[in-house]
Amino acid sequence: MLSIKNLCVSIEGKEILTGINLEVRPGEVHAIMGPNGSGKSTLANVLAGREGYEITSGEITFEGEDLFELSPEERARKGIFLSFQYPVEIPGVPMVTFLKTSVNEHRKFKGEKPLTAGEFLKLMREKKQMVEMDTELTNRSVNEGFSGGEKKKNEIFQMALLEPRLSILDETDSGLDIDALKIVANGVNALKSPGRSTIVITHYQRLLDYIIPDHVHVLYKGKIVKSAGRELALELEEKGYEWIKQENGN
Amino acid sequence: MKDQDKVLKEVTQGEYKYGFYTDIETDIIAKGLNETVIRTIWEKKKEPEFMLEFRLNAYRKWLKMKMPDWAYLKIPAIDFQEISYYAAPRKKPKYESLDEVDPELIDTFNKLGIPLEEQMHLAGVAVDAVMDSVSVKTTFKETLAEKGIIFCSFSEALQEHPDLVRKYLSMAVPVGDNYFAALNSAVFSDGSFCYIPRGVRCPMELSTYFRINAANTGQFERTLIIADEGSYVSYLEGCTAPMRDENQLHAAVVEIIALGHAEVKYSTVQNWYPGDKNGKGGIYNFVTKRGICRGKSSKISWTQVETGSAITWKYPSCILLGDNSVGEFYSVALTNNHQQADTGTKMIHIGRNTKSTIVSKGISAGVSNNSYRGLVKVMPRALNARNFSQCDSLLMGDRCGAHTFPYIEVGNKSSVVEHEATTSKIGEDQIFYCNQRGISTEDAIGMIVNGYAREVLNKLPMEFAVEAQKLLAISLEGSVG
Ligand SMILES: Nc1ncnc2c1ncn2[C@@H]1O[C@H](COP(=O)(O)OP(=O)(O)OP(=O)(O)O)[C@@H](O)[C@H]1O
Ligand SMILES: [Mg+2]
Numbered sequence: 001m002l003s004i005k006n007l008c009v010s011i012e013g014k015e016i017l018t019g020i021n022l023e024v025r026p027g028e029v030h031a032i033m034g035p036n037g038s039g040k041s042t043l044a045n046v047l048a049g050r051e052g053y054e055i056t057s058g059e060i061t062f063e064g065e066d067l068f069e070l071s072p073e074e075r076a077r078k079g080i081f082l083s084f085q086y087p088v089e090i091p092g093v094p095m096v097t098f099l100k101t102s103v104n105e106h107r108k109f110k111g112e113k114p115l116t117a118g119e120f121l122k123l124m125r126e127k128k129q130m131v132e133m134d135t136e137l138t139n140r141s142v143n144e145g146f147s148g149g150e151k152k153k154n155e156i157f158q159m160a161l162l163e164p165r166l167s168i169l170d171e172t173d174s175g176l177d178i179d180a181l182k183i184v185a186n187g188v189n190a191l192k193s194p195g196r197s198t199i200v201i202t203h204y205q206r207l208l209d210y211i212i213p214d215h216v217h218v219l220y221k222g223k224i225v226k227s228a229g230r231e232l233a234l235e236l237e238e239k240g241y242e243w244i245k246q247e248n249g250n
Numbered sequence: 251m252k253d254q255d256k257v258l259k260e261v262t263q264g265e266y267k268y269g270f271y272t273d274i275e276t277d278i279i280a281k282g283l284n285e286t287v288i289r290t291i292w293e294k295k296k297e298p299e300f301m302l303e304f305r306l307n308a309y310r311k312w313l314k315m316k317m318p319d320w321a322y323l324k325i326p327a328i329d330f331q332e333i334s335y336y337a338a339p340r341k342k343p344k345y346e347s348l349d350e351v352d353p354e355l356i357d358t359f360n361k362l363g364i365p366l367e368e369q370m371h372l373a374g375v376a377v378d379a380v381m382d383s384v385s386v387k388t389t390f391k392e393t394l395a396e397k398g399i400i401f402c403s404f405s406e407a408l409q410e411h412p413d414l415v416r417k418y419l420s421m422a423v424p425v426g427d428n429y430f431a432a433l434n435s436a437v438f439s440d441g442s443f444c445y446i447p448r449g450v451r452c453p454m455e456l457s458t459y460f461r462i463n464a465a466n467t468g469q470f471e472r473t474l475i476i477a478d479e480g481s482y483v484s485y486l487e488g489c490t491a492p493m494r495d496e497n498q499l500h501a502a503v504v505e506i507i508a509l510g511h512a513e514v515k516y517s518t519v520q521n522w523y524p525g526d527k528n529g530k531g532g533i534y535n536f537v538t539k540r541g542i543c544r545g546k547s548s549k550i551s552w553t554q555v556e557t558g559s560a561i562t563w564k565y566p567s568c569i570l571l572g573d574n575s576v577g578e579f580y581s582v583a584l585t586n587n588h589q590q591a592d593t594g595t596k597m598i599h600i601g602r603n604t605k606s607t608i609v610s611k612g613i614s615a616g617v618s619n620n621s622y623r624g625l626v627k628v629m630p631r632a633l634n635a636r637n638f639s640q641c642d643s644l645l646m647g648d649r650c651g652a653h654t655f656p657y658i659e660v661g662n663k664s665s666v667v668e669h670e671a672t673t674s675k676i677g678e679d680q681i682f683y684c685n686q687r688g689i690s691t692e693d694a695i696g697m698i699v700n701g702y703a704r705e706v707l708n709k710l711p712m713e714f715a716v717e718a719q720k721l722l723a724i725s726l727e728g729s730v731g
Binding site: 048049072073077081082084087090091092097106109141142158 | 679689691
């Protein structure tokens, strides 16, 4: 589904990603862990097509297509979803307007008829239940005045609405209380299917108790320096990153 | 150039969508301005005696005045002798039904997305369409007449209700108030007149569509709205002009008089031709709009969405004379390419416990300049006056300008005046967030800008708000469509 080969990325001349290789097959869940500033969000943003990054080498294909040929909105419509580490507020834009536009853009891309207001509200109600999203929140402007945890929940709510092929969750668990964490994990698991894949970026093993990863990778200084099964997450939780740093000459 | 900047540029350099004009035969008098011309206008319009004096008086005042130069605008010299001061459709038609109306006119309205018929049926809006300077069509008159409401062209009002006109004309905007108001008073050809009798709540939104259509004809519209004691009216004015190469002058005057406990809500969507991408052509819009809250607890509320014109010079204002009277000003002004806008309001507090609210949202794109200019003046006897002003500017790209000129004069100690201002750039991260949800940059910008302006758009009547939203998006739209 997703194939990253030797990806090198700089920001303003500074090398951030220094040769990433990653293979995500349909149905798989990959966890990416790593110390602060190692390049996890950078990788997520590059996958989603955010501007301001210089791709110095490497290639990424998504379902066989060259990702760099696609605009951010095309990537989204083809099924790449990024749950933002820091979701932005868009004052004055009602959630419903935003979500309906988003859902209908996806439908248009698939050649489906746009949902009417009534149909959309029905869909929204269904998905809201799934992530226990408060109506009071969906009546506001996009993310406006949402608490940190509410913003994260809102990301998963949108994921549930859009049913993406590849979800990238960038620290969706940080700032969530235990109950919210379970709800978010349930949301992710409910979407799980042989055709859908997930990349979970997290600092905590806890989330991985609920979202069981097939692979765990450690990103360090812009490189994946270790990959293993879910036991790696436990090991990191216990030992921290010191040994990784030492193994990598630092 | 970053991708986003490129799109922003594309998005903000679209051609004017409504660039066409209707070919209807027009009766134009020769160019030039002097007392004879004014007499001719007066004669052609068969106006009552007092109007000749009114016009000549205004003209003589105007001769002694100068173009104002205090606004943050570059105004090219205007040759007032090169303008023709009167144009009227040759056959002055008054129709009973839409079928009788010139199909070309209907077509024009359709292109604007304002199907007259639909408007009348769906929205229950009485439309007084001003084509050039003479009223072509007035609808719903009978329904209104039942309530004693007068809603007609200014010419008609002068014929049928001369005493009302005489009593209130220039009450809010004195003949010599400013250069353009004086000019308008001297030469105005037509406009709208509205009178709501005591205690009557006007059952529908009254609406006028203004159009500039004859080449080289300065437009001097005059609107007079009188809300008698305890009455209410919501009045809509919207306009869009055909694509033109020559600059066209538009100097309208709108006067509102609210008597005790009366309320007038005046909403405008202004979309005159702004000129092309290089700043060529476009309407010069020098408007004087002023309301006077004469009676106790009266209220006047201005809401405007300004997207058009090469130059906009416009300050819808309220004179709060009656105790406890309320003035409001809600504005969205969008400038793009080479447009220049200097707009804002004046709130003059004279009565006690008077209140005013100002919410101004400027949006600048391209190499345009957008200024807010506002005066809040509290007279010494206006005890306990309150004002709140919020002036926000949104910049798109870094070649445009936004300026805020708030003037505050408070003449007593019991009054409170608050002013807040912000300037922001359209957020790259907001656009990316939308992109990531499958929304194109163009749609994202439309959405974000509409969100930014929502507080004001919410003040518009429903149908108008929808139109205004589209207009904001269209005004920033590029090659698409
Ligand atoms: N726009 C930018 N300009 C300059 N440096 C940047 C920019 N974005 C990221 N960086 C740098 O790139 C490095 C990687 O950042 P990134 O956000 O990808 O880290 P991360 O692994 O997600 O960290 P965290 O766990 O704290 O979220 C950091 O050193 C950061 O300072
Ligand atoms: Mg991060």
